[in-house]
Amino acid sequence: MESALQGSIFDSWDEAGPRELGQSVRRVPLTHGAWIDLRPNWIAGADALFERLLTAVPWRAERRHMYDRVVDVPRLLAFYDEDAELPDPLLDQAKRALNAHYAEELGEPFRTAGLCLYRDGRDSVAWHGDTIGRGSTEDTMVAIVSVGAPRSLLLRPRSGGSALRYDLGHGDLIVMGGSCQRTWEHSIPKSAKDSGPRISIQYRPRGVR
Numbered sequence: 001m002e003s004a005l006q007g008s009i010f011d012s013w014d015e016a017g018p019r020e021l022g023q024s025v026r027r028v029p030l031t032h033g034a035w036i037d038l039r040p041n042w043i044a045g046a047d048a049l050f051e052r053l054l055t056a057v058p059w060r061a062e063r064r065h066m067y068d069r070v071v072d073v074p075r076l077l078a079f080y081d082e083d084a085e086l087p088d089p090l091l092d093q094a095k096r097a098l099n100a101h102y103a104e105e106l107g108e109p110f111r112t113a114g115l116c117l118y119r120d121g122r123d124s125v126a127w128h129g130d131t132i133g134r135g136s137t138e139d140t141m142v143a144i145v146s147v148g149a150p151r152s153l154l155l156r157p158r159s160g161g162s163a164l165r166y167d168l169g170h171g172d173l174i175v176m177g178g179s180c181q182r183t184w185e186h187s188i189p190k191s192a193k194d195s196g197p198r199i200s201i202q203y204r205p206r207g208v209r
């Protein structure tokens with residue numbers, strides 16, 4: 001009786017931080033040597049993390065050349081290079097946990113953290129692979145933690161074919177691995193519904209962008 005009650009209390013009072021990876025990670029093989037790993041509800045204390053990041057991160061608006069025009073990038077950004085101090089200790093904990101779980105398979109640590117703030121359902125990221133760096137030629141991994149409003153991440157093979165949809169919820173982890181950056185593309189489409197804000201944290205190895 002007593003221990004059952006304690007169990008339920010401890011479950012709801014889960015200490016803030018990443019929960020276990022291990023057996024709770026589900027791997028989905030894709031074509032062409034790509035795969036994704038899914039670990040829903042990975043982050044305990046995601047509410048407070050979201051609020052802290054919203055205020056602590058120096059969010060930047062960017063503008064980019066598109067053909068003959070300069071357009072606003074439809075999300076706010078922040079980038080933490082490998083020597084930069086992350087804006088929240090929970091992001092360090094998450095990085096350490098990812099490194100413990102993936103180091104052997106990845107062969108190197110995750111080092112950088114890119115952050116995106118999707119202010120509402122109109123913010124988005126167009127179809128792309130993370131191919132600015134080594135992801136264009138080598139297998140690698142990009143690990144994404146999602147907090148705040150749920151949004152869909154779409155994936156489609158570059159060789160053609162229909163898109164897969166993964167709904168990323170508050171505190172969820174998705175890892176794109178293998179050849180995913182060069183043989184597949186991903187996007188966060190605008191959401192028709194009036195969505196609240198979402199923050200995505202992307203961990204990448206050195207030289208992957």
Ligand SMILES: O=C(O)CCC(=O)C(=O)O
Pocket residue numbers: 114116125130144153186188200202
């Ligand atoms: O918001 C996300 O989860 C994806 C962001 C992304 O694809 C990128 O920044 O390269």
Ligand SMILES: [Fe+2]
Pocket residue numbers: 128129130186
């Ligand atoms: Fe990306």
